[in-house]
Amino acid sequence: QASASAALQELSGDADAAVAVEQHWIWEFFSYAASEFLWIGAWTAVKITALAMAVGLVLGLGLALMRLSGLFVVRAVAWFYIWIVRGTPQLLQLVFIYDALPYIGLKFDSFTTAVIGFSLNQAAFSAEIIRGGILSVNKAQSTAATALGMGPVLTLRRIILPQAMRSILPGVGNDTISMLKLTSIASIIFVNELTFRAQQIVGQNFRFFTVFAAAGLIYLILTSAISLAQGWAEARFDLERERRPRGETLRRMFGFRLGRKSAAEIAAPAPSLAPAAPASGTETAPAGEDVFRMLATSAGGAAKRGEPFVVCRNVQKSYGDRAVLKGIDLTVARGEVVVLLGPSGSGKSTFLRTINHLEPMEWGEITVDGRHVGYVPAPGGGLRSTGGLAKARADARIGMVFQHFNLFAHLSALENVIEAPIRVFGMAPDAARELGLKLLAEVGLSAHADHLPHRLSGGQQQRVAIARALAISPKLMLFDEPTSALDPELVGEVLQVMRKLADAGMTMIVVTHEIRFAREVADRVVFMDEGVIVEQGPPSEVIDDPKQERTRRFLRVMERAAPTP
Numbered sequence: 001q002a003s004a005s006a007a008l009q010e011l012s013g014d015a016d017a018a019v020a021v022e023q024h025w026i027w028e029f030f031s032y033a034a035s036e037f038l039w040i041g042a043w044t045a046v047k048i049t050a051l052a053m054a055v056g057l058v059l060g061l062g063l064a065l066m067r068l069s070g071l072f073v074v075r076a077v078a079w080f081y082i083w084i085v086r087g088t089p090q091l092l093q094l095v096f097i098y099d100a101l102p103y104i105g106l107k108f109d110s111f112t113t114a115v116i117g118f119s120l121n122q123a124a125f126s127a128e129i130i131r132g133g134i135l136s137v138n139k140a141q142s143t144a145a146t147a148l149g150m151g152p153v154l155t156l157r158r159i160i161l162p163q164a165m166r167s168i169l170p171g172v173g174n175d176t177i178s179m180l181k182l183t184s185i186a187s188i189i190f191v192n193e194l195t196f197r198a199q200q201i202v203g204q205n206f207r208f209f210t211v212f213a214a215a216g217l218i219y220l221i222l223t224s225a226i227s228l229a230q231g232w233a234e235a236r237f238d239l240e241r242e243r244r245p246r247g248e249t250l251r252r253m254f255g256f257r258l259g260r261k262s263a264a265e266i267a268a269p270a271p272s273l274a275p276a277a278p279a280s281g282t283e284t285a286p287a288g289e290d291v292f293r294m295l296a297t298s299a300g301g302a303a304k305r306g307e308p309f310v311v312c313r314n315v316q317k318s319y320g321d322r323a324v325l326k327g328i329d330l331t332v333a334r335g336e337v338v339v340l341l342g343p344s345g346s347g348k349s350t351f352l353r354t355i356n357h358l359e360p361m362e363w364g365e366i367t368v369d370g371r372h373v374g375y376v377p378a379p380g381g382g383l384r385s386t387g388g389l390a391k392a393r394a395d396a397r398i399g400m401v402f403q404h405f406n407l408f409a410h411l412s413a414l415e416n417v418i419e420a421p422i423r424v425f426g427m428a429p430d431a432a433r434e435l436g437l438k439l440l441a442e443v444g445l446s447a448h449a450d451h452l453p454h455r456l457s458g459g460q461q462q463r464v465a466i467a468r469a470l471a472i473s474p475k476l477m478l479f480d481e482p483t484s485a486l487d488p489e490l491v492g493e494v495l496q497v498m499r500k501l502a503d504a505g506m507t508m509i510v511v512t513h514e515i516r517f518a519r520e521v522a523d524r525v526v527f528m529d530e531g532v533i534v535e536q537g538p539p540s541e542v543i544d545d546p547k548q549e550r551t552r553r554f555l556r557v558m559e560r561a562a563p564t565p
């Protein structure tokens with residue numbers, strides 16, 4: 001009757017009455033929005049969401065890794081779980097868990113049951129988001145980490161996940177917001193959360209609009225906070241952002257310094273003494289070779305120079321039924337520089353990758369400094385891969401440089417260089433930083449120590465990659481076409497660094513198409529074709545006076561393709 005007469009009053013155009021109703025409506029809306037009763041419900045919703053997201057993400061990471069496993073059974077179990085959970089309504093899952101757990105002797109209150117239900121549901125969705133994030137990271141990133149002796153867990157934690165976050169975060173943000181709102185369905189198992197409390201009020205006073213609008217406002221405030229947190233986290237993992245040393249922002253604002261100096265500031269000479277900086281991309285490595293020489297001599301002992309260091313016997317490898325290496329025999333002496341030449345697809349890169357066990361070989365034997373890298377004798381003869389491959393690779397101390405640099409995209413040049421020394425070899429951070437800065441100075445990149453890889457030219461990136469490989473104090477350096485991805489004007493700066501390293505006495509195996517470099521720097525040139533060594537010898541023989549027709553043909557093609565000076 002009362003509401004009918006109010007409606008009549010409005011319809012009759014009684015303005016005062018309408019204002020009175022409106023004022024009353026607004027006051028009521030805000031008082032509900034500020035009411036402790038509703039906010040306690042909101043806090044319950046927040047707690048369920050926070051706990052379930054945390055547990056769901058951890059379980060989701062596990063499921064994502066299972067989905068990426070090489071074992072079919074493991075993949076199938078994860079797939080089945082995700083299929084069941086994603087394919088059934090969450091409301092039914094909650095009721096099922098609420099009713100089923102007591103049957104197996106697990107009695108929880110409704111809040112805990114809701115957390116379990118939401119966690120298990122979220123795990124399935126997170127798994128696919130995380131799997132997508134992991135797949136979005138270039139495989140070359142984990143190859144580079146593996147070559148530095150990083151194990152799978154370290155690689156996942158330090159290299160893959162920080163980069164995957166860029167694609168994972170928007171999905172996780174979405175799911176968090178959805179879950180917060182969906183906690184309302186937990187009222188079915190008597191969880192006293194926000195919507196449930198709003199319903200309780202409405203059940204007493206029938207003020208549907210004001211009470212639910214107030215609850216809606218509270219949801220909006222909470223979801224906005226989640227959006228803000230998501231934005232902050234996305235900015236944190238944004239590779240494009242300008243890297244500033246800690247305290248730099250405040251220093252810029254107030255003109256004083258907090259925290260330590262940036263790497264570039266430490267490494268760069270005093271401004272008044274510094275020579276004019278050459279244009280980016282054309283700068284060259286300084287003449288000093290102290291660090292290189294120190295590394296090369298500590299790598300193997302000058303006294304043992306010339307002794308067999310890398311010994312490969314009858315190395316065989318196939319991809320499917322395609323034989324790629326057909327029995328390679330090669331011995332590289334300590335301090336020797338061997339250049340592998342050969343047409344595309346002849347197996348050079350594959351051979352290089354078998355030396356540090358990035359690729360397993362099927363038959364044969366390789367020793368580096370007298371030790372197998374990650375192989376032990378098999379009971380029936382031959383060799384088999386060991387567990388603990390990462391440690392074997394780390395112990396072997398083989399540095400590798402890749403065609404596409406494979407720098408860790410989320411780490412600065414200096415961080416790239418010191419990652420393995422600190423995380424794999426347990427070097428003290430300050431000592432690693434000092435070594436990293438020396439190496440970057442040696443390759444002419446002091447000024448770029450704090451820069452992320454995407455801000456460097458190809459030639460600079462490759463020089464950082466060389467410094468990174470040298471930071472693990474390698475006994476042997478493998479170069480896999482280090483200049484093939486570079487513009488011609490950037491090739492020289494990388495070759496110059498390699499030349500200095502060779503001069504310093506480092507043992508090096510280099511796959512390259514740079515005939516001039518091979519002629520000038522190599523102690524020995526090995527020509528490969530179709531998985532076999534066709535001929536080998538000093539450059540003056542293999543390049544200038546090849547015995548085999550296949551070598552001559554290849555060199556003629558290379559000569560024609562070489563850019564005119």
Ligand SMILES: Nc1ncnc2c1ncn2[C@@H]1O[C@H](COP(=O)(O)OP(=O)(O)OP(=O)(O)O)[C@@H](O)[C@H]1O
Binds near residue numbers: 342343344347
């Ligand atoms: N992961 C892989 N799976 C299947 N086939 C592969 C794989 N890696 C290499 N191959 C094949 O093995 C052969 C040798 O490749 P490899 O990269 O070792 O040759 P390469 O001499 O280094 O050639 P390029 O100079 O073009 O790099 C090629 O036919 C290549 O297609």
